[in-house]
Amino acid sequence: MDAHLLSWLSMSLRWFHLVTGAAWIGASFYFNWLNNNVRPPESADANPGVKGEVWAIHGGAFYRASKFGGAPAALPATLHWFMYEAYFTWITGFLLLITTYWLEAKAMMIDTAVRDLSSGAAVGVAAGALVLGWFVYDGLCRSPLAKQPRVFAALGLVLLVAASFGLFSVMAARAAAMHLGAMIGTIMAANVFFVIIPGQRALVDAMVGNKPLPLEKGAAGALRSLHNNYLTLPALFVMVSNHYPNVWGHALGWLVVPVVCVLGVCIRHGYNLRGQGAPRPFVISWIGAAGLLIVAVATYKAPVSRTASGEAAVTLTQAQMIIAARCMPCHAAEPTQAGFVEPPKGLSLQDPAVIVANREKIGAQVESRAMPLGNLTGMTDEERALLLGWARGE
Numbered sequence: 001m002d003a004h005l006l007s008w009l010s011m012s013l014r015w016f017h018l019v020t021g022a023a024w025i026g027a028s029f030y031f032n033w034l035n036n037n038v039r040p041p042e043s044a045d046a047n048p049g050v051k052g053e054v055w056a057i058h059g060g061a062f063y064r065a066s067k068f069g070g071a072p073a074a075l076p077a078t079l080h081w082f083m084y085e086a087y088f089t090w091i092t093g094f095l096l097l098i099t100t101y102w103l104e105a106k107a108m109m110i111d112t113a114v115r116d117l118s119s120g121a122a123v124g125v126a127a128g129a130l131v132l133g134w135f136v137y138d139g140l141c142r143s144p145l146a147k148q149p150r151v152f153a154a155l156g157l158v159l160l161v162a163a164s165f166g167l168f169s170v171m172a173a174r175a176a177a178m179h180l181g182a183m184i185g186t187i188m189a190a191n192v193f194f195v196i197i198p199g200q201r202a203l204v205d206a207m208v209g210n211k212p213l214p215l216e217k218g219a220a221g222a223l224r225s226l227h228n229n230y231l232t233l234p235a236l237f238v239m240v241s242n243h244y245p246n247v248w249g250h251a252l253g254w255l256v257v258p259v260v261c262v263l264g265v266c267i268r269h270g271y272n273l274r275g276q277g278a279p280r281p282f283v284i285s286w287i288g289a290a291g292l293l294i295v296a297v298a299t300y301k302a303p304v305s306r307t308a309s310g311e312a313a314v315t316l317t318q319a320q321m322i323i324a325a326r327c328m329p330c331h332a333a334e335p336t337q338a339g340f341v342e343p344p345k346g347l348s349l350q351d352p353a354v355i356v357a358n359r360e361k362i363g364a365q366v367e368s369r370a371m372p373l374g375n376l377t378g379m380t381d382e383e384r385a386l387l388l389g390w391a392r393g394e
Contacts, residue, residue, distance in 0.1 A: 003338075003339050003340060003341045004341050006099065006339075007098065007278070007341065009337075010096065010099055010100060011091050013096050013099065014092075015096050016088070017089060017093050017096060019093035019095075020085050020089040020092060021085075022078060022089040023085040023088045023234075024085035024086050024089045025232055026139070027082045027085055028225070028228055028229055028232060029229070029232070030083075031225070032225070032226065032229040032272065032275075034054060034065055034067065035067070035222075035277055036272055036276050037054045037102045037275050038051070038053060038054050038065075038066075038067045038275075039052055039053070039054065040052055041053050041066075045064065046066070047068075049068050049069060049070065049071070049072055049073065050066045050067065050068055050069075051065070051067050051068060051069035052067045053065060053066045053067065060222075060351065061141050064326075068166075068294075070213055070215060071203060071207055071213055073314055074207075075204065075207055075208070078358060079204070080242075081197075081200070083193075083196075083197050084190055086188070086189050086192040086193075086241065087189065087192070087193065088098025089185075089189065090185060090188075090189035093182065093185055093317060094182075094220075095184055095388070096180070097126075097179075097277040101126070101179075102123045102126065102176065103150050104374075105119035105120075105122045105123055106119050106374050106376070107339075107373040107374035107376055108174075108175055108373060109123070109126070109171045109172055109374075110120040110122050110171065110172060110173040110341065110371055111171065111172035111173070111374070111375070111376065113169065113254055113369065114168075114169070114170065114171065114172065114173075115169070115170045117170065117171070119212050122170075122175075125170050125171065126171070126179050126182075128173075129163065129166070129167060129179055130179070130182060130183055130184055130186045132185060132188060132189055133163060133183035133184075133305065134186055136159060137156075137187050137192070138190070138239030140152065140156070141195075141220075141227075146223065158255065160258045160261065160262075162260045163180060163183060163258075164176070164177075164180050164254045164255070164257055164258045165254045165255075167179050167180055167254075168253060168254035169254075172277065172369065172370070172374070173245075173248045173253050173368055173369065173370065174242065174245070174248055174249070174251050174370050176248070176253075176254070176366070177241060177242070177247070177248035177253065177257050178238065179237055180238055180239075180257060180258070181234075181238025181239050184231050184234055184235045184238065184261075186232065187227075188227075188231050188232075191225070191227065191228055192224075192228070195220055195221055195224045196221040196224050196225055196345045197221075198217070199214075199218055199220055199221035200218075200221060202214045202217045203218055205219065210376055211358070216307060226363055228307075229268065229272070229309045230265050230268050230269070231265075232268065233261075233263035233264030233265065233267060233268050234260075234262075234264045234265060236264075237260055238257065238261065241257070241260075245364045245367070245368035245370045246299065246364055247260070248368070249298065249364065249365075249367060249368020249369065249370060250299050250368075252299070253368075256299060256348070257293060258281030259291075259295060260292065260295060261290055262286065263273065263288040263289075263291040263295070265288075266284050266285065266287055267285045267288040267289065267345075268284045269284050269285070269288075270283070270284045270285025270286070270288070271285065272365070291372070292383035299388055301304040313389075313390075313393050314386050314387075314389045314390035314393060315390070316352060316356065316390070318386060318390065319355065319387055319390040319391075319392060320352060320384070321351050322373055322379070322383045322386060322387050323355060323362075323387070325377065326372055326378070326379040326383060327349055327362075327371065327372060327377070328349055328350065329372075329376075329377055330343060330344055330372070330373070331343045331344065331347055331348055331349040332348055332349070332350055333348045333350060337377075349362075359390075359391050362387070362391055363387070363388055363390075363391025366379075366384055366387050366388050366391065367384075369384075
């Protein structure tokens with residue numbers, strides 16, 4: 001496909017992905033907020049089947065939401081379902097994964113310094129990780145461990161770190177991080193498709209057929225919905241980290257990414273505790289936020305002056321020569337690298353002043369091996385070390 005059209009397709013998919021994702025996350029957050037904030041009815045006119053209710057004001061109007069302990073006596077004329085937000089978020093995300101990574105596996109997924117894979121092998125590992133992640137998670141949810149939340153969560157953390165280590169061991173760091181996020185997103189969407197919606201359909205079908213309500217299916221859906229609520233912040237973090245090589249490009253990136261995911265779970269848990277009326281609910285959220293600061297400090301690398309160690313500083317001229325040979329095929333006003341019609345992120349490195357202004361960003365991209373993409377231009381380890389030395393030592 002023409003590079004210009006492919007760029008527009010990618011942008012459109014990303015836009016659609018963000019829109020549907022915002023709708024899905026909004027619905028997830030709202031309904032979990034409802035579950036956490038419903039209280040026994042205070043009004044005398046409450047329906048006998050109502051377990052709890054919550055009043056709210058928004059946009060100049062009052063709202064009253066009720067939660068039934070089982071189901072109402074009769075189905076309403078209009079019953080709203082929430083599922084297409086999840087489906088289209090996953091579909092657009094999966095298409096983005098294909099167009100951005102799988103179709104460009106050589107450039108985006110393979111780092112020969114990590115593992116010299118063929119494009120087919122890299123895509124096969126990626127697809128297998130998404131499928132395996134769901135089956136392992138679903139199996140745990142159907143096991144007795146699901147009734148022991150703390151044990152379940154601890155085992156989930158271990159498996160998340162193991163999955164991260166496995167992905168980082170076979171593909172480029174950024175691709176590994178993105179596929180870990182895609183695995184989380186796949187689990188969330190599969191929860192909706194395979195458990196939550198079927199459970200809701202079973203409840204409705206039972207009411208229509210005047211049969212006993214399969215409340216256990218409703219409970220299973222509620223549990224998976226709660227899991228999705230906790231997985232939302234980790235999924236968002238991983239997707240945003242695509243632009244920040246200091247997160248996944250660190251030597252311990254395979255550990256940093258899942259650890260920050262867990263800190264996101266802590267932050268979310270604080271909000272859930274607040275809704276449940278727990279004392280000092282935000283303590284655990286602050287622990288999560290403090291953990292982010294600790295991770296940032298622990299992974300920080302101070303600039304190192306080469307002259308302080310007696311070595312000659314790498315000059316701007318030397319850096320320009322490497323950049324011209326290895327970076328400017330893409331980062332030029334008119335890229336010569338196939339598949340690019342304009343420089344990535346609009347960054348042209350033809351002007352020395354622009355190079356100097358972006359010194360730290362260049363250093364971060366070079367150190368993480370995110371650039372050059374797939375090392376298509378053949379940057380050597382010596383050139384990488386020299387460019388990194390210039391980025392840190394000037």
